[in-house]
Amino acid sequence: MITKIIALSGFYHAIAWSKPSQLAGLLYFSLCLLGGQTVVAADANKPALFSILDTRVSTETITASALNPTVGNNLILEVQLTESLDVPQQAIYWQISDAQGVPVQQVYGQVQALKLKEGHYHIQLSIGQFTLHKELAIQTDVVSRPYFKAELGQLAVMANHTANWTINSLSQTNIKFAVEATQYLEAWVPAGFYEVTPTYSGVARRQVVNVLAGHLSTVTIDIPVVQVSLIAVENNQPLFKPVAWTVFRLEQGGERQHIGNYYQHSQGITVPTGFYEVIATHDSTVRSRQFWVKENTINKIILAMD
Numbered sequence: 422m423i424t425k426i427i428a429l430s431g432f433y434h435a436i437a438w439s440k441p442s443q444l445a446g447l448l449y450f451s452l453c454l455l456g457g458q459t460v461v462a463a464d465a466n467k468p469a470l471f472s473i474l475d476t477r478v479s480t481e482t483i484t485a486s487a488l489n490p491t492v493g494n495n496l497i498l499e500v501q502l503t504e505s506l507d508v509p510q511q512a513i514y515w516q517i518s519d520a521q522g523v524p525v526q527q528v529y530g531q532v533q534a535l536k537l538k539e540g541h542y543h544i545q546l547s548i549g550q551f552t553l554h555k556e557l558a559i560q561t562d563v564v565s566r567p568y569f570k571a572e573l574g575q576l577a578v579m580a581n582h583t584a585n586w587t588i589n590s591l592s593q594t595n596i597k598f599a600v601e602a603t604q605y606l607e608a609w610v611p612a613g614f615y616e617v618t619p620t621y622s623g624v625a626r627r628q629v630v631n632v633l634a635g636h637l638s639t640v641t642i643d644i645p646v647v648q649v650s651l652i653a654v655e656n657n658q659p660l661f662k663p664v665a666w667t668v669f670r671l672e673q674g675g676e677r678q679h680i681g682n683y684y685q686h687s688q689g690i691t692v693p694t695g696f697y698e699v700i701a702t703h704d705s706t707v708r709s710r711q712f713w714v715k716e717n718t719i720n721k722i723i724l725a726m727d
Contacts, residue, residue, distance in 0.1 A: 494534040495559060500546055500569040502531065503635030512609060514547045548573060549609025550596055572612050574632040577639045579605045582646050582691070584619035591616055591629065619644060623670050623678035624693035644693060649720040651688040653701055655727045660686045664726070665702040670695055671711065701726065 498515050502508055510530045517526045520541040528535070539561045546553040551573040559565055578586065583604045590596035592613025600606050612634035618627045621644050632638045651668075653660040664686045670678040680692060694716055700709045701724045708724040 494536045495561060495564050496535040496537050496557075497564060497566040498528070498533040498535065498544070498546075498569070499566070500531055500548075500553075500571050502571055505635045506573070506575060506637075508548060508609065512548055516545045516547070518543045518545075546571070550598060551609055551611045572634045573609055574612050574634055575607060575637045576610050576615065576617075576630065576632050577605075577607045577637060578617050578619075578630075578642065579640075580619045580621075580626075580642050580644055582621055582644050584621040584644060587618045587620070589616045589618070590614070617642065621646065622680050622692050623672075624695065645716055646691050646693050647714050647716060647718070647720055649690050649692055649697075649714055649722065651683070651690065651699060651701070652721065652723045653686045653703065653726050654723060655725070657725075660703065660726050662686055662703060664688075667700045667702075668692070669698045669700075671698055699724070 496517075500513060508531075513529060513531050515526075515528045515533060516524055517535070517537070518524050520543075522543070525537070525542070526535060537559045539559055542557050542559055544555045544557055544567065546569050548571055551571055553569055553571070555567050555569070557565055557567055576588070578588075581604075583602055585602060586600045586606060588596075588598050588600075588608065588610075590610070590613055592615075593611060596611065598608075610632055612632055614629060614631050616627060616629050617640055618625050619642055620626075624644065626642050626644055628640055628642050630638055630640045651666050653664040663684055666683040666685075666688055668680040668683070668690065670680055670692070672678055677698070680697070681690070683690065692714055694714050696711065696713055698709060698711045699722060700707065703726045706726050708726060710722060710724060712720075712722055714720050
């Protein structure tokens with residue numbers, strides 16, 4: 422066996438010339454290095470020497486960090502989610518604070534790879550109203566991968582009219598939130614029972630819903646509302662002059678719930694069923710009336726201002 426020492430690009434290789442296939446491989450490798458080519462995987466059905474001529478072979482360079490997120494990082498954050506829920510990446514929020522409680526990083530997404538200084542940290546995961554907390558000790562050259570699993574569901578509520586909403590968890594003591602002036606809302610919440618309360622014009626409707634982990638729980642609440650026409654007249658004719666209307670809802674026990682102020686001589690309002698009082702003012706003339714609002718009836722309140 423004849424052995425020669427060949428110097429190439431600063432490296433020395435001992436090559437056995439006894440096999441022609443080894444010589445061919447050496448020549449191909451040498452051409453790649455001298456031509457600045459990227460060595461890529463060849464087609465399994467083509468000889469290695471001719472794969473460089475195949476246009477189907479990609480020469481895209483893939484970094485080690487893209488193949489392995491732990492490269493250069495020492496903290497991998499990942500939350501386990503139920504596949505049936507399509508949680509947006511921007512809804513998954515991570516906040517990392519140091520031992521003194523000072524935030525050091527905030528990131529979004531189901532999976533994140535980070536590089537932190539050695540020390541103790543507090544990690545908070547938030548998805549809507551769902552939160553998890555963990556304490557973690559980070560070492561410089563050790564990859565930490567804490568376990569997070571989100572037992573959450575999606576709550577979707579709708580009413581037949583715009584309302585102010587209060588959502589109160591009956592399963593956990595620290596979850597209660599409000600949303601104003603909307604007919605429909607969605608929220609990511611921990612699994613459990615919730616009291617859903619829409620309020621419109623001082624009237625509240627309550628309903629309890631069970632939100633299951635990994636499921637969408639929907640609830641529709643009907644608030645009985647009725648159209649009421651407030652009409653000011655003078656000499657039995659419509660008063661085409663500004664009138665200030667003040668409407669109150671009269672509750673049991675004599676409590677008055679202010680509904681709103683209106684300023685047209687003929688004013689339409691939408692209110693829940695119940696007992697009401699209206700006060701109309703034009704110049705120095707003041708008139709008032711108490712009335713019932715019922716479903717499936719014509720509610721027309723006429724006040725003479727003369």
